Amino acid sequence: MSSQTEPVNGPGSPEPAPQGGRPAEPVTAVPVRYPERWVAAGFVLVLAAMFVHMLFTNTAFNWPFMFDHMFSEPVVRGVWITLSATVLSMIIGVILGIVLAVMRLSGNPVLVTVSWLYTWFFRGVPRLVLAVLFGNLAILYTTIEIGLPFDNYWMPWLGLDGDARFFEIDARTMLSGYTAGLLALSLSEGAYMAEIIRAGLQSVNKGQTEAAQALGMSRGRTLRRITLPQAMRVVIPPTGNETIAMLKDTALLAYVPVTIELFYQLQAIGARTYQIFPMLVAACLWYLAITSVLMVGQYFIERRFNPGQYGSIRDRIVGGAHR
Amino acid sequence: MSERARETGVTMTAEGTELPANALVVAENVHKNFGRLEVLKGIDLQVRRGEVMCIIGPSGSGKSTFLRCINHLEKLTAGRLWVNGELMGYRQKRGRLYELRDNEIALQRSDIGMVFQRFNLFPHLSALGNIIEAPMQVKRKSRSEAVAKARELLERVGLPDKADAYPDQLSGGQQQRVAIARALAMEPSLMLFDEPTSALDPELVGEVLDVMRDLAEGGMTMVVVTHEMGFAREVGDSLVFMDDGVVVESGSPAEVLSDPRHERTQAFLSKVL
Numbered sequence: 226m227s228s229q230t231e232p233v234n235g236p237g238s239p240e241p242a243p244q245g246g247r248p249a250e251p252v253t254a255v256p257v258r259y260p261e262r263w264v265a266a267g268f269v270l271v272l273a274a275m276f277v278h279m280l281f282t283n284t285a286f287n288w289p290f291m292f293d294h295m296f297s298e299p300v301v302r303g304v305w306i307t308l309s310a311t312v313l314s315m316i317i318g319v320i321l322g323i324v325l326a327v328m329r330l331s332g333n334p335v336l337v338t339v340s341w342l343y344t345w346f347f348r349g350v351p352r353l354v355l356a357v358l359f360g361n362l363a364i365l366y367t368t369i370e371i372g373l374p375f376d377n378y379w380m381p382w383l384g385l386d387g388d389a390r391f392f393e394i395d396a397r398t399m400l401s402g403y404t405a406g407l408l409a410l411s412l413s414e415g416a417y418m419a420e421i422i423r424a425g426l427q428s429v430n431k432g433q434t435e436a437a438q439a440l441g442m443s444r445g446r447t448l449r450r451i452t453l454p455q456a457m458r459v460v461i462p463p464t465g466n467e468t469i470a471m472l473k474d475t476a477l478l479a480y481v482p483v484t485i486e487l488f489y490q491l492q493a494i495g496a497r498t499y500q501i502f503p504m505l506v507a508a509c510l511w512y513l514a515i516t517s518v519l520m521v522g523q524y525f526i527e528r529r530f531n532p533g534q535y536g537s538i539r540d541r542i543v544g545g546a547h548r
Numbered sequence: 549m550s551e552r553a554r555e556t557g558v559t560m561t562a563e564g565t566e567l568p569a570n571a572l573v574v575a576e577n578v579h580k581n582f583g584r585l586e587v588l589k590g591i592d593l594q595v596r597r598g599e600v601m602c603i604i605g606p607s608g609s610g611k612s613t614f615l616r617c618i619n620h621l622e623k624l625t626a627g628r629l630w631v632n633g634e635l636m637g638y639r640q641k642r643g644r645l646y647e648l649r650d651n652e653i654a655l656q657r658s659d660i661g662m663v664f665q666r667f668n669l670f671p672h673l674s675a676l677g678n679i680i681e682a683p684m685q686v687k688r689k690s691r692s693e694a695v696a697k698a699r700e701l702l703e704r705v706g707l708p709d710k711a712d713a714y715p716d717q718l719s720g721g722q723q724q725r726v727a728i729a730r731a732l733a734m735e736p737s738l739m740l741f742d743e744p745t746s747a748l749d750p751e752l753v754g755e756v757l758d759v760m761r762d763l764a765e766g767g768m769t770m771v772v773v774t775h776e777m778g779f780a781r782e783v784g785d786s787l788v789f790m791d792d793g794v795v796v797e798s799g800s801p802a803e804v805l806s807d808p809r810h811e812r813t814q815a816f817l818s819k820v821l
């Protein structure tokens with residue numbers, strides 16, 4: 226403080242008046258014009274008109290035929306198969322992913338290696354190849370048996386007759402198209418989910434685990450009650466993407482082959498009636514419709530796990546003040 | 549306290565070591581290395597029941613590390629540490645040490661409350677949720693019992709109306725008071741504080757120190773790492789000055805603060821006082 230201003234604020238002198246209270250002139254200015262926006266809009270409009278015109282005039286679309294067959298009974302059943310395959314493989318995939326991620330972060334060298342190898346294999350092989358491969362697994366095992374391993378070696382060695390198998394099923398029934406396809410999709414999804422969940426778990430501050438441990442919570446409890454719930458907000462958005470990707474990948478079931486699946490059914494109708502193109506359009510429309518429904522679901526789940534109390538991710542990244 | 553303990557002033561631990569009967573924490577030649585970095589170089593300390601011990605020292609001297617050794621968040625490299633007559637983290641049988649399992653260590657920790665510099669409240673739980681979590685999960689208390697206790701504690705730390713607030717709706721001082729209530733909900737016999745007011749704006753420090761002062765007056769045994777010399781002088785029963793992984797000087801706060809014997813203590817105090 227300089228000596229000149231001191232007397233003004235010094236003891237005994239009147240307090241300075243607070244600012245504000247004066248009338249203000251509102252800002253009136255001519256806004257910037259953007260003529261190029263109008264040009265761009267006109268251009269897009271013309272393109273859109275051409276596209277719509279083609280949709281109505283090109284006979285290859287054969288709309289009446291498409292609408293007739295799009296909701297036929299086998300197609301609608303195909304939609305249900307596709308939906309159930311999506312939901313089931315995602316559920317199995319998420320559970321597998323949690324197990325694999327926890328194994329990967331466990332610090333136990335055996336578990337870490339197993340988890341790494343699993344992820345390496347199932348991320349490395351294309352889903353299409355996996356689908357065909359699992360469709361042909363019955364070549365490897367004609368029957369699936371549950372029992373003690375290597376019994377054909379150690380039972381005779383111990384001087385015992387018979388075998389140590391308790392339960393067996395025919396592989397061709399067990400690995401029927403749908404099961405085989407579902408297995409391929411869920412095992413593959415497990416690998417991707419493992420990476421997503423691992424990232425989520427690692428995003429949780431180390432202080433959280435320490436606080437939980439200091440309170441006397443065991444490691445398992447800390448994971449279930451403290452770390453996993455906090456990882457959820459990081460895990461859910463990419464899981465939504467995975468679900469949508471999975472919905473589209475159920476089309477790969479056609480190669481297992483799963484004949485009751487949506488895309489197979491639509492293609493079959495197209496091939497039978499020589500109306501291939503309308504049925505492809507029908508496939509697009511069905512997948513788009515289901516994806517849209519899933520996106521709405523994702524929106525609500527994200528809101529549920531991202532309650533206002535600790536700020537949306539968007540607020541954290543770009544700041545919440547602009548609203 | 550057993551009859552024998554009263555007569556001799558000594559208790560016998562499970563593995564047969566004799567410890568002073570009135571000591572809640574006994575650290576014996578505690579060493580801690582992180583890789584090749586030697587952080588604790590032989591700490592000998594005893595905290596009596598009901599004692600408030602303050603630890604001061606320059607940054608990096610190992611104060612936090614020592615505190616974390618007490619509840620076994622860090623494993624000792626050498627030495628022994630007992631809390632309440634129990635060897636922390638190990639079982640000693642016929643001269644050999646056996647590591648305790650995760651849930652056994654958790655049980656030992658549940659008797660020791662800890663308050664962190666950065667609060668570490670669980671952001672996905674409300675203040676009440678933070679407080680009842682461990683009593684319900686670890687002590688298997690019923691929800692109603694845990695909630696009743698939690699409300700009582702919130703009252704005690706001066707936040708009776710914040711039960712439903714989430715951590716990011718609370719000021720730093722309020723968060724730290726909830727964190728103290730959370731630790732107290734486990735009814736610990738020892739409370740550890742690691743610079744509980746260092747992350748707070750100056751005007752919020754007082755409200756947290758007030759809660760700690762009440763706690764001390766209630767007879768809680770406390771080990772407090774702090775830079776608040778006023779608190780150490782008024783509330784502390786003893787003051788420990790640590791530097792470079794060793795205890796340089798300890799004694800009553802008045803003694804150490806006004807009449808430090810060691811050059812290092814004098815140098816440190818001249819900087820912070």
Ligand SMILES: Nc1ncnc2c1ncn2[C@@H]1O[C@H](COP(=O)(O)OP(=O)(O)OP(=O)(O)O)[C@@H](O)[C@H]1O
Binds near residue numbers: 608
């Ligand atoms: N997990 C760790 N791994 C490696 N080094 C560590 C670890 N934790 C602490 N250290 C080191 O140990 C030393 C002592 O750290 P500590 O946190 O105990 O100091 P402090 O006395 O609490 O300091 P401050 O006053 O800054 O909190 C520091 O040099 C630090 O870098």
Ligand SMILES: [Mg+2]
Binds near residue numbers: 611612743
């Ligand atoms: Mg520290």
